[in-house]
Amino acid sequence: MPADYHTHTPLCRHASGDPEEYIDAAVAAGLSAFGLSDHAPVLPEPFDDWRMFEHQLPEYFQLIERARKHAAGRIDVRCGLECDWLPGCESWIADLAARHPWDYLIGSVHYLDDWDFDNPKWLGRWAESDVEALWTHYWQTYAAMARSGLFDIMGHADLIKKFAFRPAGDLRRFYEPAIAAIADSGKAIELNTAGWHKPCAEAYPADAFLALACEAGIPLVISSDAHAPTEVARDFPKAIELAKSCGYAETVLFEQRTRRNEAL
Ligand code: ZN
Ligand code: ZN
Ligand code: FE
Ligand code: FE
Numbered sequence: 001m002p003a004d005y006h007t008h009t010p011l012c013r014h015a016s017g018d019p020e021e022y023i024d025a026a027v028a029a030g031l032s033a034f035g036l037s038d039h040a041p042v043l044p045e046p047f048d049d050w051r052m053f054e055h056q057l058p059e060y061f062q063l064i065e066r067a068r069k070h071a072a073g074r075i076d077v078r079c080g081l082e083c084d085w086l087p088g089c090e091s092w093i094a095d096l097a098a099r100h101p102w103d104y105l106i107g108s109v110h111y112l113d114d115w116d117f118d119n120p121k122w123l124g125r126w127a128e129s130d131v132e133a134l135w136t137h138y139w140q141t142y143a144a145m146a147r148s149g150l151f152d153i154m155g156h157a158d159l160i161k162k163f164a165f166r167p168a169g170d171l172r173r174f175y176e177p178a179i180a181a182i183a184d185s186g187k188a189i190e191l192n193t194a195g196w197h198k199p200c201a202e203a204y205p206a207d208a209f210l211a212l213a214c215e216a217g218i219p220l221v222i223s224s225d226a227h228a229p230t231e232v233a234r235d236f237p238k239a240i241e242l243a244k245s246c247g248y249a250e251t252v253l254f255e256q257r258t259r260r261n262e263a264l
Contacts, residue, residue: 002240002251002262004233005035005080005153006106006190006223009063011052012039014227019067021229027074029233032262033253034071035078036064037106040096042084048116051084061100078103078254082155085109085145093150104254106190107151109141109159118162132167135160139174143181152257153221154182156192157205164199175209183216188252188259191243193235194225203239207246214247219259221251240264 007022008015015038026034038060039051046053052060061079068077079100083093085107097105110116112134115125138160146154157178167174182189195204205213213220222239226232243251243264250261 001030001032001233001236002222002264003033003035003078003253004029004031004224004226004236005033005078005104005221005254006037006082006155006192007035007226007232008082009036009038009060011056011060011063012050014050016227017229019063020070022226022232023067023071023075023077025226025229025232027071029236031075031233033076033078034067034232035080035103035254036060036067037080037082037104040081040083042086042089043092050116050119057099080104080106080152080254082106082108083151084111085141085148086111090148090150093148097150101256103256104152105150105257106153106155107145107148108155109138109145112137112141118159123163126163126165129165131165134165135167135174139178143178146178146181146185146187149185149187152187152254152259154187154189156195156225157189157209159195159204161200161202161204161206162195162198164201171206172208172212175205175212179209179212179216179218182213182218188219188221189213190221190223191239192223192225193239194231196235196238203235203242207242210243210246210248219252219261220248221254
């Protein structure tokens with residue numbers, strides 16, 4: 001089984017479970033490695049109510065140490081963060097990157113302007129939105145995140161479809177410029193299985209995106225985005241099938257921000 005690098009902790013205030021429970025689930029699933037990547041702090045605080053505070057970083061490192069201790073001799077534990085791509089965030093991401101020997105950083109677009117569009121709290125806003133314009137804005141933002149080169153893994157590429165608001169027609173017109181930017185950056189993407197459990201009822205990204213990404217030579221990881229121990233490695237067999245059907249024969253592993261391949 002590939003590694004599962006995209007998982008959360010209670011520090012973000014919308015995940016549950018002890019690190020030991022996540023490790024037990026990862027070992028039971030036979031993963032090659034397990035990684036934590038909780039929602040990174042953003043300044044100035046409080047930025048919103050779904051991430052750790054800056055002063056909690058030491059607590060986060062303690063959770064990772066607990067996971068390592070519990071996992072010793074059974075599975076490798078990697079440490080990362082899921083960082084938000086926000087206008088002008090570059091120096092903050094560089095600051096965070098220098099604070100710890102991270103194994104990888106995940107970059108995610110959860111915000112368009114001041115709207116965390118994937119937050120169910122603001123679902124009503126979608127009904128009165130221009131979906132085509134939002135998608136255009138989202139993918140331009142996503143491509144800019146890729147071009148920054150600040151992240152090892154580009155998170156849940158088409159999260160914008162979460163509530164199943166999709167423009168009409170062939171969506172590859174949105175995917176292609178983003179894929180070109182990611183391929184240029186040399187960074188990896190993730191196949192995030194959480195989307196199967198959201199209104200969009202599809203993994204992130206869609207299979208058409210994955211096929212184009214594979215063709216462009218973009219490396220892949222498979223992630224659960226677990227917010228509870230029971231979600232670790234969720235749907236991985238199905239994800240492996242999907243990745244293979246889109247042309248992938250390997251995924252990648254990270255250690256100290258270097259990457260190596262592993263056969264699927
Ligand atoms: Zn979350
Ligand atoms: Zn660490
Ligand atoms: Fe996310
Ligand atoms: Fe996440």
